[in-house]
Amino acid sequence: MSEMNSEKGEILEVSHVNNYYEDTGLGIFAKRQKRQVLSDVSFTIHTDEFFGLVGESGCGKSTLGNAILGQLPFEGTIRVGGMEYSKSDRRKFTEKVQAVFQDPMSALNPRMTIGSTMREPLRAHNIGTREEQIRAVNDMLEKVGLDASYADRYPRELSGGQRQRVCIGAALMLQPELIIADEAVSALDVSVGAQILNLFHEIDAGADFAMLFISHNLNVVYYLCDRIAVMYRGTIVEIGSAEDVYHHPVHPYTKLLLAAIPDFTSRIEDDGTGTLADIAKANAQFEVRNEDPEGACCFYHRCPYANSECLKRPSLTAVPTTDSEEHRAACRLAAEQPSAQVDEKGSVAEAFQSTC
Amino acid sequence: MSESKTVTSQNLLEIRNLSIGIREGDKIYRAVDDIGYEVAEGEILGVVGESGCGKTVTNLAIMGLLPDVLFVSGGQILFEGKDLAKMSERERAAMNGRDISMIYQEPLTSLNPLVKIGRQVGEPLRIHHKEIPEEEITKRVAESLREVGLPDPEVTMEKYPHQLSGGQRQRVMIAMATICRPKLMIADEPTTALDVTVQAQVLRLLKHISRKHKMSIIFISHDLAVINQICDRVIIMYAGKIAESAPAHVIMRHPAHEYTKGLLRSIPRADSKGESLPAIPGHVPSTEEYRDPCPFAPRCPIAQDICRQQAPDAVQIAKDHVAYCHFLRAE
Numbered sequence: 001m002s003e004m005n006s007e008k009g010e011i012l013e014v015s016h017v018n019n020y021y022e023d024t025g026l027g028i029f030a031k032r033q034k035r036q037v038l039s040d041v042s043f044t045i046h047t048d049e050f051f052g053l054v055g056e057s058g059c060g061k062s063t064l065g066n067a068i069l070g071q072l073p074f075e076g077t078i079r080v081g082g083m084e085y086s087k088s089d090r091r092k093f094t095e096k097v098q099a100v101f102q103d104p105m106s107a108l109n110p111r112m113t114i115g116s117t118m119r120e121p122l123r124a125h126n127i128g129t130r131e132e133q134i135r136a137v138n139d140m141l142e143k144v145g146l147d148a149s150y151a152d153r154y155p156r157e158l159s160g161g162q163r164q165r166v167c168i169g170a171a172l173m174l175q176p177e178l179i180i181a182d183e184a185v186s187a188l189d190v191s192v193g194a195q196i197l198n199l200f201h202e203i204d205a206g207a208d209f210a211m212l213f214i215s216h217n218l219n220v221v222y223y224l225c226d227r228i229a230v231m232y233r234g235t236i237v238e239i240g241s242a243e244d245v246y247h248h249p250v251h252p253y254t255k256l257l258l259a260a261i262p263d264f265t266s267r268i269e270d271d272g273t274g275t276l277a278d279i280a281k282a283n284a285q286f287e288v289r290n291e292d293p294e295g296a297c298c299f300y301h302r303c304p305y306a307n308s309e310c311l312k313r314p315s316l317t318a319v320p321t322t323d324s325e326e327h328r329a330a331c332r333l334a335a336e337q338p339s340a341q342v343d344e345k346g347s348v349a350e351a352f353q354s355t356c
Numbered sequence: 357m358s359e360s361k362t363v364t365s366q367n368l369l370e371i372r373n374l375s376i377g378i379r380e381g382d383k384i385y386r387a388v389d390d391i392g393y394e395v396a397e398g399e400i401l402g403v404v405g406e407s408g409c410g411k412t413v414t415n416l417a418i419m420g421l422l423p424d425v426l427f428v429s430g431g432q433i434l435f436e437g438k439d440l441a442k443m444s445e446r447e448r449a450a451m452n453g454r455d456i457s458m459i460y461q462e463p464l465t466s467l468n469p470l471v472k473i474g475r476q477v478g479e480p481l482r483i484h485h486k487e488i489p490e491e492e493i494t495k496r497v498a499e500s501l502r503e504v505g506l507p508d509p510e511v512t513m514e515k516y517p518h519q520l521s522g523g524q525r526q527r528v529m530i531a532m533a534t535i536c537r538p539k540l541m542i543a544d545e546p547t548t549a550l551d552v553t554v555q556a557q558v559l560r561l562l563k564h565i566s567r568k569h570k571m572s573i574i575f576i577s578h579d580l581a582v583i584n585q586i587c588d589r590v591i592i593m594y595a596g597k598i599a600e601s602a603p604a605h606v607i608m609r610h611p612a613h614e615y616t617k618g619l620l621r622s623i624p625r626a627d628s629k630g631e632s633l634p635a636i637p638g639h640v641p642s643t644e645e646y647r648d649p650c651p652f653a654p655r656c657p658i659a660q661d662i663c664r665q666q667a668p669d670a671v672q673i674a675k676d677h678v679a680y681c682h683f684l685r686a687e
Contacts, residue, residue: 056551056552056553057522057549057551159639159640159642160407160639161639162639189406189407189578189640190406190578190579190580190619190622190623191406191618191619191622191635191636191640192406192635192639192640193622194622194623194624194633194634194635194636195633195635195636195637197624197633197635198632198633198635201632216551216552219623219624219625219626220624222624222626222629223624223625223628223629223633224624242629246626247626256553257552257553260552260553260555260556261552261581262552262555262556262559262579262581262582262584262585263581263584264580264581264584264608267584267585267586267604267605268559268560268563268585268586270563270567272560272563272564274585276556276559276560276585277556277559277560277563279553279556280553280556280557280559280560281560283553283556283557
């Protein structure tokens with residue numbers, strides 16, 4: 001899964017993608033404002049690779065997923081297996097890319113049996129005879145940890161985890177080269193979410209596909225993915241191997257995200273101290289400064305390291321790394337911070353605090 | 357990590373043998389099955405469990421807000437010695453917001469979009485303390501907003517909910533829920549919808565307010581790491597029953613019940629990358645499904661016949677540490 005992907009081909013190419021929406025504001029006389037959701041997003045996903053995209057709610061990660069699926073207009077180019085959605089046969093395109101979403105109940109038709117839901121892609125694409133389709137469905141049910149007896153059941157008869165297994169199975173029916181999983185384990189119970197993560201691992205071993213795994217949970221993304229991109233306000237601020245991004249983050253936002261994950265080693269003490277509490281305290285002041293000056297770095301308003309240089313938006317710059325994958329960050333400090341340097345959580349809090 | 361304070365003061369809330377039923381057509385199922393626990397004065401109690409474990413239903417019963425299909429079928433909910441389950445709706449209404457308050461996962465749906473923040477935050481005072489003049493209410497609202505860390509309370513009071521961020525709205529909810537200085541706050545997944553950086557702020561704020569005003573909190577969450585951050589004691593629920601209860605630092609390090617162990621193991625951590633997660637097999641039973649006397653038996657790695665015949669008793673593993681399992685021995 002992770003070795004030397006760079007030698008392999010690319011399944012997804014996203015280059016210079018921008019997306020806007022028009023904010024109509026409240027009331028009929030409100031001024032229409034164009035707001036940028038994705039801002040010059042570029043990256044590639046290698047074949048067979050699990051690629052994680054992390055960010056807070058509203059950062060544009062799902063918008064990007066929808067743009068790749070051809071569900072949204074955008075500027076720039078997105079190619080899946082060399083094909084552009086707008087310029088290709090839709091049927092051929094959907095054979096290449098499939099999606100799994102957060103809520104399996106709303107993704108399944110309540111009036112269709114599991115078997116017919118899973119057969120649907122084969123029917124639509126005229127693949128095989130009826131018998132072959134049924135056999136393929138039964139095989140797939142086994143592969144996702146269910147069995148042939150589930151084919152005659154309805155979604156309501158299944159638990160949340162089983163439904164998500166069905167969604168994953170349905171997405172795999174056409175043997176796509178890319179799966180987009182948007183918060184695919186977020187709505188599941190903890191113990192069941194772990195089963196689904198394991199399932200992704202298992203099917204990965206037996207099939208050839210790449211995955212764009214979109215999530216707000218850095219721990220989950222690190223666990224599952226080979227490479228990670230961190231997104232903030234529609235911009236990719238850091239991208240690199242899972243090891244580099246998770247263990248040697250360079251961008252102040254990535255550091256903040258990592259430090260703010262609650263853990264089991266420290267707690268918020270009665271006097272309001274503790275790792276998480278320090279982060280919270282330091283970060284709270286920045287909430288007020290919400291707007292960046294025009295053209296500034298997207299993290300300018302919250303960044304403890306921001307200076308006048310940051311008024312000009314930084315581009316993704318290579319970070320010195322020993323990993324075989326490139327590690328890049330959109331920060332003026334990127335080139336100065338070799339990713340070998342490990343930052344402790346405490347020092348992040350300190351950095352954020354020292355500027356307050 | 358410091359040992360959490362052992363709360364020796366008296367219990368504010370005592371739940372005794374509480375059962376809650378669900379009516380579905382002619383059938384009645386049990387959503388909560390004979391549970392009991394206490395909340396001490398000023399204590400932050402974490403309640404952890406997966407969907408359908410009864411954690412939310414129990415708290416709706418405490419608030420007296422059970423929907424029509426749900427009803428208390430047995431047991432007591434003693435708040436300062438008085439049984440909430442036996443009170444009239446009128447008596448309950450007089451307590452909600454004044455003695456007991458609640459905050460939810462999604463603050464946007466709990467706030468009235470058409471009413472200014474200042475007006476909404478002052479509402480509990482207007483209802484429960486009719487004697488307080490309007491200027492005084494405005495003053496207290498500003499104070500309350502300042503306490504939850506909202507800058508420029510005077511400006512915030514004039515805003516509408518949609519003009520605030522998710523984190524600010526949750527702060528507004530906390531300001532509203534604490535303005536009458538309740539003795540107990542029920543926080544149902546209050547940070548689940550928030551981003552991690554904002555979650556950290558809200559957790560810190562809740563702990564601060566609880567300690568400052570000796571307000572007890574029942575903090576419901578599915579996330580053990582979040583629970584670990586702020587709770588003194590934790591109750592683990594499974595399928596309508598209590599599986600284990602212990603001080604937070606004990607349960608995170610020395611879980612006794614197989615379910616708690618499984619939950620802790622199934623969380624992806626930095627050192628589990630590349631390995632298969634030791635997930636708990638099977639699924640959480642829905643309310644209509646048959647349950648063994650020990651509801652965890654079908655998923656439990658150590659279950660024996662006895663688990664399917666007889667409900668396990670409480671086993672006192674250590675001081676303040678209780679688990680319900682046939683295969684545990686007392687201290």
